[in-house]
Amino acid sequence: MLFEKLSSAGKKELMRLRILFSVLIAVVFFVQGCGGSEPAGIDNAQITDSSGIVLFTDAGTGEEVSVLVVDQTNEPVEGIQVDFVDGDGFETFVAFDPDGEMLPSLSIFPHNSTHTIQMAMEDALPVILELLPGSDEYETVMLFADFLDDFAEQGEAPTGGPDVPENWLYRGVSTPEELEQENKLFLMLLKATPLRPAVEITERGGKLLDILYAMDVVEEPDAYHSWVIVPSLGDSENLAGSIFMLSPIYDDQNTNIDASSNEGALDVSANAVVQNTRFTIDDQNIITDNVTELQWMVGSDTSTDWYESESWVNSLGGTWRMPSISEFWGLYDAGINYEYWGPFSNSGWYVWSSEVQDSSSAWFFSFTGTEVDGNRSLSENFRAFAVRSPKNQLDLPLEALSCGIEIGTPDEEVISILGQPESKNDRTFYGADGRWSQHWSYSNGDMVIYMSSDDEHGDQTVSQIRLTGQSTYRTSSGLGIGDTESDVIAEHDSIKDQAFSRDGEFFVAGSIYGGVGFGISSGVVVSITIGAMAE
Incomplete structure (x- = not known):
């Protein structure tokens, strides 16, 4: 009933989390009652010899990979089945005792064919002793197990209330396919720890269950309720990462796989993923x-x-x-x-x-x-x-960018759309119009927005926009740097300012006193000026 996987963890925290993972894995296998089951349908599987060794061939390099299986006293163990999965940037080994006397172990680590890899097989008894009533591990695991068992039997998905710890955040319902996509991401995160010993990135409960599904030991659910257990705020000893807790949903439970009524949850009925109303x-x-x-x-x-x-x-x-x-x-x-x-x-x-x-x-x-x-x-x-922009093309005036910024747009709205400018000059007073002006630079200077205000410290509005260089912003009509002169003519020929336009050099849509000017070079737009180009 317990499933977990690491959502994010720094290199230093991986070893400490392994302790909790080992405890949870022990509970998984005893709750599911899979000890002693014969594996079925496993590819790339080998049985350890009298020296506790199995040999595999790396499909990518052709090199031999040697795996040594030892027990908790570091003695070689014979007769252990080891399954080898050769991934992209990592190798996975699952060790399984057909006699059920030892707990399965899974190790994931970067490719390593030059050294013997040790995978410790833990005897079940010490793990169970760690879960004796009164121990911290027992109380923690039993809290999870009892809680999941209760609501799983009821076919419900509680998202809050006195029975749900405050740091449990309900994520809604997910299909196995959706969770598999997340698994791929978690495995890729292991690439960030190429020098960590294999034993420090071992015991992944979620991956062990994948193996059990492949063996037909456990039936894969149709979907899962899922929570994220977030480390307690302010607890500096518990900041390694979050844990996902999953509860299976089977069709024969007559459970409606629909959590859309929960804020932020998913509705996966009929394979449709529908987010909340945001x-x-x-x-x-x-x-x-x-x-x-x-x-x-x-x-x-x-x-x-x-x-x-x-x-x-x-x-x-x-x-x-x-x-x-x-x-x-x-x-x-x-x-x-x-x-x-x-x-x-x-x-x-x-x-x-x-x-x-x-x-x-x-x-x-x-x-x-x-x-x-x-x-x-x-x-x-x-x-x-x-x-x-929320405004469609027909809603935007001629003197505007497609993102919704236009002549007269307030400074706060500009920032909400574009963020803070990369640079600003000091406000300067211009006697010609009696206003204060400031230049806001974006995209490494390839877009400059001229802001204007009535006084030196007053609110500003857009008075002109200039696009040059590599700017990717476009006008309200969809034109941008790199478009052709023919594109401009096709869009604005009906409003061309004949007096100031020059074929092959400059095209004015509207008027130089209020419109859009396109600088042309070799038949291509190299600059765009939005707003008055003359006083």
Whole structure:
């Protein structure tokens, strides 16, 4: 009845968590009553010889991998079945005693074919002794076991109340397929610990149960209720990471697999994943944030460099654009992250932003909650999202960006959409119009927003916008740097300012006193000015 897996842990904490994992694994196997069961259908399995050794071949390198199985006194153990799983960047070994005299053990570690790997098989009796009434381990495990047993028998999914510890956060219902995606992520996290001894990253309860399912020892549920147990705040000795607690749901329990009434939960009935009312998704896979009204689209679940991401977003047409860091923060603050993607589902967690650092790097956003944003080479591979303003193209005036910023937009709204500018100059008084002006720089200077106010310290509004260089922002009509002169003509020929436009050099849509000016070079747009170009 108990299932657990490490959601996040630093290198230093992995060894300490192993103790708790070992206790929980012991309970799993005794509750399920699987001791002594014969394994079935296992691939790459070997039986230890009289020296406690089995040999495997690494499929990637062709090198021989030697595994030594010992008991808790470091004596070799004969007759232990060892299953070898050769993963991408890691190896997994499951040791199973067909006679049921020792507890199964699972070890996951980086590839290591040059040294003998020791996997200690623990005798069941010392583990059970650790769970004697009165011990801390006994009280902890029994609390979990009793609680899960009670509500599992009732077919209910309590999310709060006196029986639910305060640090248990209900996540709703998940299918085995959804949990498997999370498992892949957790295994990839092991790549961050390439030098840790194998014994320090062992005893993964969730993976042991995967093996049991493969053996047909335990029936895999149709879905799970799940909680995240968060370490107590202020407890410096308990900050290693969260633990997922899962309770199985079977169709024959007549349990309605629907937790959509719980805030932040999932409804997986009929294989449909529906997030709470914060986000809705339509039949075109357009996700609407019902708070900010921004619309989102998730690119293909494959790695793409920055240029490929930009190309995909541009192919969507209209006012779709690459998101800013501040817009990603809005998603993250709303609870969207690598542990809970909701309608933004994908297997990656780094996403490119529109903000270019320089000619070779751009800013990305990480939904892991650790390195939340940073800049990387444009050639690196992340995921691609697209976003557009709550205002559709017809709603926006000529003098506006597709993100919703237009002439007259207040300073607070600019910051809410774009974040704080990278740099500002001092406010300067201009006698021609009797107002104070300030330049806000974004995207390494490729976008400059001219802000204006009636006095030196008053509220500011947008008076002009300039796009140059590598800027990825677009006008309300969907035009941007890199588009052709023909694109501009096709969009704005009916409102072309004939007096000030110059073929092949400059195109004015509207008027130089209020419109959009497109700088042209070799038939390509190289600059865009939104707002009055002359007084």
